[in-house]
Amino acid sequence: MKAYYSLMFMGVVYFICLGLLTFPVIQNNAIYLHKLQLTWQSDLIRPEQFGFAKNQVTPFFLNTTDGESIFAWHVLPLGTYMHHREELAEQETGVATDPVSTKNLQLLKDDPEARLIIHCIHGNAGTLGAGYRPVYLRSLSAAHPSKIHVLAIDYRGFGLSTGTPSEQGLINDGLSAVRFAVDQLGISPSQIALVGQSLGTAVTFGVAESLASQSPPEELGAVISIAGFSNLKELLLTYRIGGYIPILAPLRGYPKIQKWFSNFVVEPWSSVTRVASLVKNSPNLNLVLIHAKNDYEIPWIHSDLLFVHAASAARKTLEGEDTKMKISDALDAKVLTSYGHESTLATWPEEMSNGRRISQWLVRWGGHNAVVTSASTAVIVARALGL
């Protein structure tokens, strides 16, 4: 009897929580968790506290077109840092008020061979310095001794950035980072790779799609999604916070109720729609989807859905908008290359891709977060950058 009451109690608590989530303000806070900083004890304008060498990282603020001030870190490749370390260390520390004039950004500007990763580092919650994130930055930039610079931002409402998060707002923030690199540093879009993880993949697709559909279109060197998802509604049906706390999964047996609750999702974050539009408008697209097979927060089936929508859009550029392709047919047409037990590379066949490169890496280990820090991910990213 006791067990019965505690089960009933948990059920009531669950439905109260779910009910609260239907309020847009509460939902906004629950999805982005931006108030949860997780770096209260440290100071984001002192990146040495997060394990970087003195002045290896330049903290500064980007300005968005809608008046927000977005906190950013530029990470210098360690080999380049070693080469210039005395000069770099002599510079002032703290926020760079004129970032373009720092030695760090001049080194990026003056190297025509340099690649720039613009990292949509979030995930919900936390700041640039939270959890694994500083390790993401070091690991990705370490894939080459001197060529990979990384620019990472805290979206609006997160950390030291101003504003409140929203779908369009986060995409604007990513666009501002690209604008800064292209307009103020003179970096060619082909030298830039957008990399996102988790919620950041949705931002990445939003930014890349927006650049590709403007006129004239701008195509980036690579668009890389790590642990991405199809769209927010679909994600909430399976998502478990931290791999444990389910949102709509307990209602699995009641699809109507699930659907009813998922209709309250305010912002769709539909990456499958965006990836299709991106493929359509980017004749030279280099799309790389990376997902760990042991990701229990966002299962890798989501990356299959992204792959299928991208592949189908590529085929439509050849055979017309009315071309229909079943999901199973698209999955069957993948060209698979196995790398031992470790990972599988699936590519979309050239004859159906009309010049677009669409690939998917399913890696064995890494889960939802540590996958970004693995050496195999760094190798995949460096290859996508043509290194």
Ligand SMILES: *[C@@H]1O[C@H](CO)[C@@H](O)[C@H](O)[C@H]1NC(C)=O
């Ligand atoms: C953003 O605007 C502020 C204030 O006008 C300025 O000091 C800063 O240099 C700008 N940042 C960039 C990256 O242009």
